[in-house]
Amino acid sequence: MFNSNKKKDQNYISGRESRRISRENRKITREFEKKRERKHVDPSEYTTQMRDPNNVVEFDNLHTYFFTDIGTVKSVDGVTFDVPIGKTVGIVGESGCGKSVTSLSLMQLVQRPTGQIVEGQIRFNDGDTVYDIAQTPTNVMQKIRGNKIAMIFQEPMTTLNPIFRIGMQLDEVLELHYPDWDKEKVKARTIEMLGLVGIANAEGVYKMYPHELSGGMRQRVCIAMALMCSPRLIIADEPTTALDVTIQAQILDLLRQLKDKINSSIMLITHDLGVIAEMADYVVVMYAGRIVEKGTVHDIFNNPSHPYTIGLMNSKPVVGKKVDELYCIPGKVPNPVAMPNYCYFRDRCEMRTEHCDGEYPPVIKLSDTHECSCYRYLDYLNKKKGE
Amino acid sequence: MRKFIVKRLVISVFILFFVALIMYTIMRCIPTSFVEAKARQLSQLPGAKSYEEWLAQLNATYHLDTTIIQGYFMWLWDAVRGHFGDSWYWNVPVLTEFKNSIWYSFALGAISFVLQIVIAIPLGILAARKQYGMADYIITVVALVGISLPTFFFATILKYIFSIKLGWLDLYGMVGRYYYQLSTFGKILDLGRHFIMPVATLVIISVGSLMRYTRTNMLEVLNADYIRTARAKGLPEKTVINKHAFRNTLIPIVTLLGGSLPGLFSGAMITETLYQIEGIGYVSYQAMINGDIPFYMFYSCFLAVLTLLGMLIADIMYAVVDPRVRFD
Numbered sequence: 001m002f003n004s005n006k007k008k009d010q011n012y013i014s015g016r017e018s019r020r021i022s023r024e025n026r027k028i029t030r031e032f033e034k035k036r037e038r039k040h041v042d043p044s045e046y047t048t049q050m051r052d053p054n055n056v057v058e059f060d061n062l063h064t065y066f067f068t069d070i071g072t073v074k075s076v077d078g079v080t081f082d083v084p085i086g087k088t089v090g091i092v093g094e095s096g097c098g099k100s101v102t103s104l105s106l107m108q109l110v111q112r113p114t115g116q117i118v119e120g121q122i123r124f125n126d127g128d129t130v131y132d133i134a135q136t137p138t139n140v141m142q143k144i145r146g147n148k149i150a151m152i153f154q155e156p157m158t159t160l161n162p163i164f165r166i167g168m169q170l171d172e173v174l175e176l177h178y179p180d181w182d183k184e185k186v187k188a189r190t191i192e193m194l195g196l197v198g199i200a201n202a203e204g205v206y207k208m209y210p211h212e213l214s215g216g217m218r219q220r221v222c223i224a225m226a227l228m229c230s231p232r233l234i235i236a237d238e239p240t241t242a243l244d245v246t247i248q249a250q251i252l253d254l255l256r257q258l259k260d261k262i263n264s265s266i267m268l269i270t271h272d273l274g275v276i277a278e279m280a281d282y283v284v285v286m287y288a289g290r291i292v293e294k295g296t297v298h299d300i301f302n303n304p305s306h307p308y309t310i311g312l313m314n315s316k317p318v319v320g321k322k323v324d325e326l327y328c329i330p331g332k333v334p335n336p337v338a339m340p341n342y343c344y345f346r347d348r349c350e351m352r353t354e355h356c357d358g359e360y361p362p363v364i365k366l367s368d369t370h371e372c373s374c375y376r377y378l379d380y381l382n383k384k385k386g387e
Numbered sequence: 388m389r390k391f392i393v394k395r396l397v398i399s400v401f402i403l404f405f406v407a408l409i410m411y412t413i414m415r416c417i418p419t420s421f422v423e424a425k426a427r428q429l430s431q432l433p434g435a436k437s438y439e440e441w442l443a444q445l446n447a448t449y450h451l452d453t454t455i456i457q458g459y460f461m462w463l464w465d466a467v468r469g470h471f472g473d474s475w476y477w478n479v480p481v482l483t484e485f486k487n488s489i490w491y492s493f494a495l496g497a498i499s500f501v502l503q504i505v506i507a508i509p510l511g512i513l514a515a516r517k518q519y520g521m522a523d524y525i526i527t528v529v530a531l532v533g534i535s536l537p538t539f540f541f542a543t544i545l546k547y548i549f550s551i552k553l554g555w556l557d558l559y560g561m562v563g564r565y566y567y568q569l570s571t572f573g574k575i576l577d578l579g580r581h582f583i584m585p586v587a588t589l590v591i592i593s594v595g596s597l598m599r600y601t602r603t604n605m606l607e608v609l610n611a612d613y614i615r616t617a618r619a620k621g622l623p624e625k626t627v628i629n630k631h632a633f634r635n636t637l638i639p640i641v642t643l644l645g646g647s648l649p650g651l652f653s654g655a656m657i658t659e660t661l662y663q664i665e666g667i668g669y670v671s672y673q674a675m676i677n678g679d680i681p682f683y684m685f686y687s688c689f690l691a692v693l694t695l696l697g698m699l700i701a702d703i704m705y706a707v708v709d710p711r712v713r714f715d
Contacts, residue, residue: 107619109615109618139623142621142622142623143621144621145618145619145620145621146619146620146622150619151619153612153619155612158611158612158613159612159613159615159616160613160616161613161616161617161631161635162613162635162710162711163634163638163708163709163711164631164634172622173620176620176621177621209710209711211711222616225616225620
């Protein structure tokens with residue numbers, strides 16, 4: 001009786017099995033860590049060439065795995081997309097689909113040693129040199145982080161260190177990346193930046209502690225921190241999720257203005273399609289660690305092609321439309337440890353075809369800018385070939 | 388801030404009053420009575436008065452013919468004027484006996500306290516940084532062994548290895564055989580040598596819990612969002628740990644350390660007994676089992692004052708290390 005119960009529960013894992021997995025994981029992660037911790041690495045190992053020099057970042061077949069005690073979680077499993085210079089790329093998807101891990105991989109901030117980039121390249125265009133972030137050693141990475149690539153996090157209430165003054169936390173960035181600046185210059189720049197993000201009492205806030213500011217103010221401080229060194233790329237990881245709606249609009253406006261002012265690109269991670277529509281030039285839709293659809297914002301909003309994107313669009317409430325119940329996509333994401341070898345969305349999909357029982361669908365180009373991984377467009381592909 | 392301290396001090400006086408009352412009541416009620424033992428002893432001398440007569444006389448002499456409340460207020464009236472009386476058991480003024488023994492205990496406590504901090508905090512941080520790594524496992528196991536081993540067992544092992552097998556240190560005592568023939572510097576060295584094993588015992592027994600505490604707090608802080616922010620700024624790992632994480636880890640540790648102020652003076656009864664160090668732990672224990680009310684009252688009130696002070700200092704330190712805490 002007990003045995004049959006055990007078999008039913010797919011998530012059950014015995015202690016012995018777990019120990020075996022964690023031992024193997026340690027072996028794997030130790031290799032990665034050893035490679036990462038090397039002192040002197042020849043620059044040729046981590047510099048490379050961009051496929052298109054107009055891009056600031058190119059993700060190329062990125063795989064980021066987490067080696068946990070219950071098995072390997074393929075958080076990001078073969079993600080490929082570009083961020084062009086001066087453009088905003090929005091990444092959408094539900095919680096746990098790998099959008100944050102993608103951005104953290106770019107910063108090399110994935111929780112180590114469990115999380116590792118196991119395959120693929122992230123090419124980052126510095127202007128002069130092109131780095132492959134996946135191979136870059138930590139000491140070189142520290143010069144890129146905060147300087148060339150900056151990140152704005154989701155929770156403004158907890159992203160600032162509670163025991164240091166705002167001024168000190170901002171000065172720190174400049175002191176680190178511009179060691180030849182003197183104290184006065186650093187302070188002047190910090191106060192200027194605080195003014196730029198719309199904080200009226202910049203001198204006063206400079207001396208305040210984070211707990212003396214509201215959530216919106218703190219997010220402004222975080223934005224100031226990110227823009228301190230005029231980075232080439234700003235990663236905004238759900239920057240408005242924790243804020244109320246009126247502040248959301250202000251923060252997004254601010255981000256857009258500042259982006260144009262310093263001519264950088266934005267990688268905007270969100271699950272709010274409204275934000276995407278307002279901000280993004282390109283959209284990447286992720287599901288269970290893979291990109292299911294990508295294209296320009298017009299492609300995605302006028303012609304959503306993947307059933308998951310269509311579902312997302314439908315679950316967005318529309319002003320003026322009267323519905324009894326909000327639409328939601330049925331079912332749930334497959335177990336991340338044991339992903340099926342067919343389309344990950346198949347079991348939730350309302351538009352299944354007979355092809356869907358096959359292996360994971362290939363990427364199908366619907367137009368020059370629009371790509372989608374779904375068997376429904378196989379005919380389209382065949383027709384195109386036939387012509 | 389000043390208002391807060393004054394308020395706390397006023398409250399402390401009330402707490403002390405009741406703590407002393409409870410202590411006095413207990414001392415009067417415990418079965419070992421100094422007076423009864425003395426009366427029994429005196430009545431057995433040849434040609435002595437009977438036990439009852441001696442008891443009545445001694446009770447009058449030691450003011451034990453009063454009620455507990457009366458006795459307490461008599462003691463209190465003397466104590467607030469600084470008269471703590473003579474120790475019954477040790478036969479000297481309480482303060483003299485206290486002064487004779489407290490410094491040995493304080494030295495023992497202070498040295499092991501400093502060593503504890505110096506060893507526990509860096510190791511705790513190391514264990515947190517290498518969570519589930521080799522260093523973490525070794526540190527955790529050693530810490531647990533230290534916590535679990537009883538003092539007497541560990542002291543015996545130390546004695547066996549370092550005194551009996553290796554013969555480096557004396558088995559017990561505070562000074563060596565030739566102490567009085569040594570120069571001043573030699574005397575200090577000799578005293579120090581005899582403190583090595585007691586200090587080692589105390590440190591190993593108590594270092595584990597502080598280490599585990601540091602590790603837990605550090606792990607919590609390392610998973611905080613602001614540590615990720617610090618890394619995202621491009622700060623080197625050393626700065627992230629030593630500046631951003633450590634300052635936050637300090638907040639809970641400070642309370643723990645503030646609370647251990649009385650521990651510096653309370654003496655370590657078992658360790659002191661095992662190594663025959665005439666510290667306050669040993670002396671107060673003897674006073675306690677012999678029903679020496681004046682000495683024990685002084686000692687327990689002294690510890691109560693230190694405990695209250697320690698808590699006040701911990702609260703003030705809280706405000707020093709954590710800007711979110713303000714006394715308004």
